[in-house]
Amino acid sequence: MPGNVIELRNLTKTYCIGETKVNALRGVSYAITGGEFLAVMGPSGSGKSTLMNILGCLDRPSSGEYVLDGEEVSKFDKSKLARVRNQKIGFVFQSFNLLARTTALENTELPLLYSTENGGDMTARAMASLAAVGLKDRAHHKTNQLSGGEQQRVAIARALLNNPTLILADEPTGNLDSTTSSEVMNIFKTLNEEKGMTIIMVTHEPDIAAWARARIYLKDGLIVREERS
Amino acid sequence: MIKRSLKHGAQTLRIASRALGRNKMRSFLTALGIIIGVGAVIAMVSIGEGAKRGIESRFAAMGTNLLFVSPGSQSQRGVHGGWGSMTTLKEDDAFAIVQECPAVMYISPSVSARAQTVYGNKNWNTSISGTGERYPEVRNWEVEFGAYFDEAMVKSAAKVCVLGADVKTNLFEDEDPIGKVIRVKKIPFKVLGVLKKRGESGGFGSRDDMITIPYTTAMRRLQGIDYIQSIDVRAVSSEEMSQAVAQIQEVLRNRHRIAPGAEDDFTVRNMSEIAETAAEATQMMTVLLGSIASISLLVGGIGIMNIMLVSVTERIREIGLRMAVGAREVDILLQFLTEAIVLSLMGGLIGIGFGVGASKLIKKIKMFSAFNTVVSMESVLLAFFFAAAIGIFFGFYPARKASRLDPIEALRYE
Numbered sequence: 001m002p003g004n005v006i007e008l009r010n011l012t013k014t015y016c017i018g019e020t021k022v023n024a025l026r027g028v029s030y031a032i033t034g035g036e037f038l039a040v041m042g043p044s045g046s047g048k049s050t051l052m053n054i055l056g057c058l059d060r061p062s063s064g065e066y067v068l069d070g071e072e073v074s075k076f077d078k079s080k081l082a083r084v085r086n087q088k089i090g091f092v093f094q095s096f097n098l099l100a101r102t103t104a105l106e107n108t109e110l111p112l113l114y115s116t117e118n119g120g121d122m123t124a125r126a127m128a129s130l131a132a133v134g135l136k137d138r139a140h141h142k143t144n145q146l147s148g149g150e151q152q153r154v155a156i157a158r159a160l161l162n163n164p165t166l167i168l169a170d171e172p173t174g175n176l177d178s179t180t181s182s183e184v185m186n187i188f189k190t191l192n193e194e195k196g197m198t199i200i201m202v203t204h205e206p207d208i209a210a211w212a213r214a215r216i217y218l219k220d221g222l223i224v225r226e227e228r229s
Numbered sequence: 230m231i232k233r234s235l236k237h238g239a240q241t242l243r244i245a246s247r248a249l250g251r252n253k254m255r256s257f258l259t260a261l262g263i264i265i266g267v268g269a270v271i272a273m274v275s276i277g278e279g280a281k282r283g284i285e286s287r288f289a290a291m292g293t294n295l296l297f298v299s300p301g302s303q304s305q306r307g308v309h310g311g312w313g314s315m316t317t318l319k320e321d322d323a324f325a326i327v328q329e330c331p332a333v334m335y336i337s338p339s340v341s342a343r344a345q346t347v348y349g350n351k352n353w354n355t356s357i358s359g360t361g362e363r364y365p366e367v368r369n370w371e372v373e374f375g376a377y378f379d380e381a382m383v384k385s386a387a388k389v390c391v392l393g394a395d396v397k398t399n400l401f402e403d404e405d406p407i408g409k410v411i412r413v414k415k416i417p418f419k420v421l422g423v424l425k426k427r428g429e430s431g432g433f434g435s436r437d438d439m440i441t442i443p444y445t446t447a448m449r450r451l452q453g454i455d456y457i458q459s460i461d462v463r464a465v466s467s468e469e470m471s472q473a474v475a476q477i478q479e480v481l482r483n484r485h486r487i488a489p490g491a492e493d494d495f496t497v498r499n500m501s502e503i504a505e506t507a508a509e510a511t512q513m514m515t516v517l518l519g520s521i522a523s524i525s526l527l528v529g530g531i532g533i534m535n536i537m538l539v540s541v542t543e544r545i546r547e548i549g550l551r552m553a554v555g556a557r558e559v560d561i562l563l564q565f566l567t568e569a570i571v572l573s574l575m576g577g578l579i580g581i582g583f584g585v586g587a588s589k590l591i592k593k594i595k596m597f598s599a600f601n602t603v604v605s606m607e608s609v610l611l612a613f614f615f616a617a618a619i620g621i622f623f624g625f626y627p628a629r630k631a632s633r634l635d636p637i638e639a640l641r642y643e
Contacts, residue, residue: 053637056553058552058553058636058637058640059637078557078558079557079558079559082552082555082556082557082558082560083555083557085552085553085554085555086554086555087555091553091554093550093640097546097547097549097550097553097640099251099547099550100251101251101252102247102251106247110550110551110554111554111555113240113243113244113556114551114554114555114556114557114560115555158554162555
């Protein structure tokens with residue numbers, strides 16, 4: 001088993017809304033090993049979105065350390081964080097966030113456009129990624145010709161493209177019915193089990209969280225409970 | 230390094246053109262402002278340029294060693310008399326000039342009028358130029374058919390005329406006019422010849438719409454005057470122009486008994502000076518037309534900024550997503566800037582086609598037949614680079630706005 005992919009040490013995040021200070025995170029420490037499939041749960045306002053934003057390098061903590069893949073990224077500047085997001089993190093959002101009027105293939109290629117490494121044949125890599133989510137034959141369909149489940153699978157293919165260290169899924173089944181939710185969760189499960197991808201998923205649906213190997217519960221900016229199946 | 234930034238540039242261009250391609254109709258309408266702007270600049274400048282070239286060629290055809298002597302100083306105690314407004318210039322002055330000035334080769338006294346010319350059942354209003362027998366040599370204008378009137382005919386104030394090409398066409402169509410008789414103010418004139426066609430020139434109508442008759446005939450039989458309106462003078466060469474002017478001044482001052490120190494009662498004007506003044510005037514016109522058209526280019530630029538701002542707002546989530554998958558601020562900035570520049574350059578290119586087409590069309594349309602348009606390379610380049618600059622200038626603000634978005638808020642934007 002590989003060592004810790006993520007180490008969080010005493011992370012805090014404080015927002016100033018006008019005069020009042022809001023403590024969204026109040027000292028979170030946690031370590032995640034490679035190949036983990038973790039569900040983050042908690043009521044709204046518990047700080048799970050803030051935690052996800054920091055894990056996704058979209059935001060920086062007010063204090064504490066965040067080590068991702070051996071790098072202390074919490075002090076990185078904006079453009080370094082952009083590089084980290086491009087190379088090491090794949091995002092999957094609740095609302096898919098695909099480009100409209102654009103083919104599945106072009107949507108999948110998107111991270112490569114901002115990649116500085118010479119990735120070889122863009123199209124071939126995107127096709128491989130689409131094949132991994134079972135959408136190879138849909139590559140040239142435009143976003144509006146795809147069903148909700150297919151759109152989310154394109155989003156997963158996009159997240160996989162740069163072979164990231166970590167996949168972050170924010171309520172990935174929030175906009176899907178239960179049948180397609182299972183399809184999508186199956187893809188995550190396969191990626192985790194067969195390819196050893198590290199996946200962190202935010203959800204508030206217990207039956208979706210049950211797909212993960214481990215669950216942590218947040219409340220008022222702290223991890224209050226941890227369970228493992 | 231260069232290879233990498235080239236690759237990066239190509240990628241940015243690719244992202245931008247994909248984004249524009251996703252909204253073709255809007256992209257086209259946005260570019261339309263630039264298309265019209267660039268087209269208008271090129272078309273307007275081509276009209277000005279055409280007028281300038283027309284004037285230049287008209288003056289070049291007359292030659293640079295041409296002088297005009299007209300009565301009345303240009304400023305007499307602040308009062309400006311028009312050409313021919315004074316009656317001090319006589320026939321004998323003209324003869325004296327050609328006899329006493331060694332730098333002068335030919336002269337042709339001039340008396341002109343407008344009148345109706347009649348032949349059979351056709352008639353035509355045209356200008357009647359009374360000239361000397363050396364007019365073709367002085368004006369560098371050949372007789373195409375027939376002959377010009379000679380000295381004897383001038384002396385006897387013969388009722389003869391030579392037709393400009395337009396008058397020949399209007400009165401005679403395909404008929405041979407030589408030896409026929411036309412009537413000017415009811416006086417019969419025998420047609421001796423037809424002058425060679427000189428063609429239209431920018432903004433000044435046709436030079437071929439005139440007939441010439443001996444100036445003596447014009448004075449005595451048409452106008453009933455004993456003075457001449459001006460004298461056309463051809464100097465021996467263009468190098469001896471200033472000597473010619475000095476000699477003419479001396480001769481005329483003597484003949485008109487003007488005391489030393491007093492002002493001349495005549496003006497000697499140099500053809501090349503007149504040409505320069507005219508060229509300046511048309512240059513002014515070109516600049517004026519160009520500036521008015523540039524305003525539409527500016528309006529087009531504002532259109533681009535407007536649409537880019539709308540586009541940024543509309544695509545906030547897309548921007549958030551691009552940031553999430555690794556776009557840096559500078560990538561977003563460059564993408565939106567490139568979109569604006571691509572829009573204005575496409576508009577610029579189509580606009581050039583449009584402008585060149587429009588100036589060709591202006592040439593063809595009968596109503597504008599006085600305008601001879603010339604599209605100059607400078608105006609094309611100027612309009613194109615101006616369009617590119619507008620893209621950068623008006624694209625920058627929306628692009629910067631997009632690049633400054635916070636990815637978290639952008640992703641959540643509804």
